[in-house]
Amino acid sequence: MLGLSCTLALAAAAPAWGVHDTNFKDRMNLVFGSPTGAINSDLAFWGDRAYAGNYNGFRIFDIDDPKLVTDFPCFGPQNDLSVYDRNGDGKADLLIASVDRTLSGPNCGATATAHDNPAGWEGLRLFDISNEAAPVQIGAVYQDCGSHTHTVIPEDDRLILLNSSYPLRPGPTCGPVNGPAVGRDPLHGVIQVVEVPLGNPAAAAEIAELPINYPGDADNKFTPSERGLSAPGVLIDGMRACHDMTVFVELGLVAAACAEHCSCGGSGRTDCPTRAIRSGSTTSRTSTSGTRRRSAGTARSSTGSTSRSARAARRPRPCRRATSWTAATCSP
Numbered sequence: 001m002l003g004l005s006c007t008l009a010l011a012a013a014a015p016a017w018g019v020h021d022t023n024f025k026d027r028m029n030l031v032f033g034s035p036t037g038a039i040n041s042d043l044a045f046w047g048d049r050a051y052a053g054n055y056n057g058f059r060i061f062d063i064d065d066p067k068l069v070t071d072f073p074c075f076g077p078q079n080d081l082s083v084y085d086r087n088g089d090g091k092a093d094l095l096i097a098s099v100d101r102t103l104s105g106p107n108c109g110a111t112a113t114a115h116d117n118p119a120g121w122e123g124l125r126l127f128d129i130s131n132e133a134a135p136v137q138i139g140a141v142y143q144d145c146g147s148h149t150h151t152v153i154p155e156d157d158r159l160i161l162l163n164s165s166y167p168l169r170p171g172p173t174c175g176p177v178n179g180p181a182v183g184r185d186p187l188h189g190v191i192q193v194v195e196v197p198l199g200n201p202a203a204a205a206e207i208a209e210l211p212i213n214y215p216g217d218a219d220n221k222f223t224p225s226e227r228g229l230s231a232p233g234v235l236i237d238g239m240r241a242c243h244d245m246t247v248f249v250e251l252g253l254v255a256a257a258c259a260e261h262c263s264c265g266g267s268g269r270t271d272c273p274t275r276a277i278r279s280g281s282t283t284s285r286t287s288t289s290g291t292r293r294r295s296a297g298t299a300r301s302s303t304g305s306t307s308r309s310a311r312a313a314r315r316p317r318p319c320r321r322a323t324s325w326t327a328a329t330c331s332p
Helices: 002-011 022-027 175-181 308-314
Strands: 040-046 049-054 057-062 067-073 078-084 094-103 121-128 136-142 149-154 158-164 190-197 205-211 244-248 253-258 261-266 275-280
Touching: 057 078, 078 149, 094 149, 149 244, 158 244, 158 253
Parallel strands: 040 078
Antiparallel strands: 040 049, 049 057, 049 078, 057 067, 078 094, 094 121, 121 136, 149 158, 158 190, 190 205, 244 253, 253 261, 261 275
């Protein structure tokens, strides 16, 4: 199935705005609506609940008896979400949100700051939603270049998060200036891997980095201006990174959309969970989203900060078992 989906992505020539079969509208009926003044992002589902992220927070819906259950404010674009049931009672009790915007700190209540503010924060937030009427933030993990989306690999006693991010704009430790200042690749060039212990999700931390390469690309980077995308002073014109990932848990397979490439690889119980196999494509889709290398408790409070040199000292070593992603067919 994974190979087929990648093959379709490779073969698809029609744009996303292509002609649609209008007859499908007759097979659907709107049963509920709940407008919000914020920009909406991604959805996650568990049982009879839908979890809807938006730039100002997230909302929880009952989709069995359609109604809004909780509207939780927590500014952090984009707030792409994933959820998980830690105790096996059939109800999600852990929510993870991706923040891809430099903020003044990791906690709810933080405000937007300059994208390249060295004291800023972006990454993953973790919430206890066992009492869905009153979610509680329990942790945060900083990620270089933030967290656009994240993908969850569940294991016996932990979750592995594969973080998708890229330097569209400079960040605290991201981009052509701030990145090299702390020893980072100016193109980003990695998937950051975060471990979330199910017994203590507040202790979530980054454990590895998986290198990214673009085989067949002469300069080994995606340059937006070469594709007619340009915003001088706003959009960084060069990156090597991934946008979205999805996991076929039963087969231990991962697929990723990495700008000009689709990547497929295997996963397993190891600190180096992914080895990618790349083929040319432009899209892939994930149903879950992202977190940061340090837990909020050890990294930074909502008012404090950690120096860039300290961040570099705490950075995990590159994943030795992971290899650079090499060209191959996108199939199991």
